[in-house]
Amino acid sequence: MTIRSVVKGVGHYLPEKIVPNSYFESFLDTTNEWIISRSGIERRHFAAEGQTTSDLATKAAAKALAMAGMTGEDLDAIVVATSTADLTFPSVATMVQNNLGNTTGFAFDVQAVCAGFVFALSNANALILSGQAKRVLVIGAETFSRIMDWTDRGTCVLFGDGAGALVLQAEDAAGTSGDRGILATDLNSDGRFKDLLYVDGGVSTQTTGRLRMEGKEVFRHAVEKLADTADKALTKAGLAHDDVDWVVPHQANIRIIQATARKLGVSMDKVVVTVQDHGNTSAASIPLALSVGVQNGQIKQGDLVVTEAIGGGLAWGSVVIRW
Numbered sequence: 001m002t003i004r005s006v007v008k009g010v011g012h013y014l015p016e017k018i019v020p021n022s023y024f025e026s027f028l029d030t031t032n033e034w035i036i037s038r039s040g041i042e043r044r045h046f047a048a049e050g051q052t053t054s055d056l057a058t059k060a061a062a063k064a065l066a067m068a069g070m071t072g073e074d075l076d077a078i079v080v081a082t083s084t085a086d087l088t089f090p091s092v093a094t095m096v097q098n099n100l101g102n103t104t105g106f107a108f109d110v111q112a113v114c115a116g117f118v119f120a121l122s123n124a125n126a127l128i129l130s131g132q133a134k135r136v137l138v139i140g141a142e143t144f145s146r147i148m149d150w151t152d153r154g155t156c157v158l159f160g161d162g163a164g165a166l167v168l169q170a171e172d173a174a175g176t177s178g179d180r181g182i183l184a185t186d187l188n189s190d191g192r193f194k195d196l197l198y199v200d201g202g203v204s205t206q207t208t209g210r211l212r213m214e215g216k217e218v219f220r221h222a223v224e225k226l227a228d229t230a231d232k233a234l235t236k237a238g239l240a241h242d243d244v245d246w247v248v249p250h251q252a253n254i255r256i257i258q259a260t261a262r263k264l265g266v267s268m269d270k271v272v273v274t275v276q277d278h279g280n281t282s283a284a285s286i287p288l289a290l291s292v293g294v295q296n297g298q299i300k301q302g303d304l305v306v307t308e309a310i311g312g313g314l315a316w317g318s319v320v321i322r323w
């Protein structure tokens with residue numbers, strides 16, 4: 001017998017404002033065709049003025065809790081993955097905790113940029129396996145539209161805003177790869193690659209900062225590292241590529257998603273793809289895709305789901321979940 005962190009609910013929220021690629025043609029030297037052919041992105045959502053990351057996170061959380069048949073008061077812990085917090089402190093997680101009416105649990109943020117959700121999920125799983133929490137809400141939420149340089153056509157056309165959430169619950173299990181729940185996690189980072197993807201400002205430097213990216217280099221690392229981390233997580237779970245029902249990748253670029261699937265030997269009809277509709281929503285992209293995948297009837301109970309993500313740091317990782 002063992003304990004597993006089992007998914008009881010999932011939900012997402014996207015801001016109302018949908019921004020098509022044509023919007024960027026009006027003020028940048030770019031085209032809808034270039035954006036689609038190089039990234040697969042057709043549109044993205046931007047938060048309304050005054051709408052913050054904690055607002056998006058709370059809306060996604062409410063939907064995940066409703067599916068789980070729980071309220072905020074049922075939670076022992078809330079972990080939010082974000083790089084675009086409302087304030088320097090307190091954490092977005094404590095704001096969500098307050099919005100959900102929870103006063104008995106604990107809440108904190110995790111910052112691993114686009115890999116944030118797999119880091120948050122792995123931390124939430126560790127809390128459950130170590131007996132520190134039984135019911136954990138894990139959220140990825142971002143307002144990346146706030147850190148774009150609108151003169152940089154190589155980055156500002158790629159990102160969007162949104163939030164997704166999962167509710168995990170401790171359940172007794174047999175301890176086999178047939179169990180429902182999180183079966184393995186794999187986390188990595190390498191700070192030598194800081195200059196490939198970063199925001200050139202922050203509190204300690206007394207500047208606001210905008211996102212900077214060496215797109216081609218990040219692309220090269222992504223394909224190699226994403227396939228490697230997914231491989232490692234599957235091996236830790238005692239599973240093979242053939243066992244995978246769904247790959248739910250970080251949604252940065254359709255060409256990265258396709259190349260990684262090819263490396264993993266998984267056909268594209270087993271990959272959940274939302275990048276065309278959401279753009280790159282950083283830490284929100286995987287829980288958004290999980291929620292859309294469930295809503296569309298793709299991901300069903302018992303399916304083996306592999307998530308993989310990479311982002312600034314560089315930081316990258318994978319989580320294997322039996323849904």
Ligand code: UT7
Nearest residue numbers: 030031034038039114153154215216218219252253310311
């Ligand atoms: O979420 C974190 C992880 N992030 C990622 O995974 C992103 C990884 N990188 C990428 O997705 C791709 O590298 C991009 C989509 C950012 C760029 O695609 P690319 O095929 O690597 O293009 P490139 O950077 O090599 O640029 C090719 C050309 C350049 O022109 P020159 O130098 O060849 O004349 C760029 O200036 O395309 C130009 N370009 C654009 N042209 C029209 C760059 N951005 C644009 C644009 N519209 N928006």
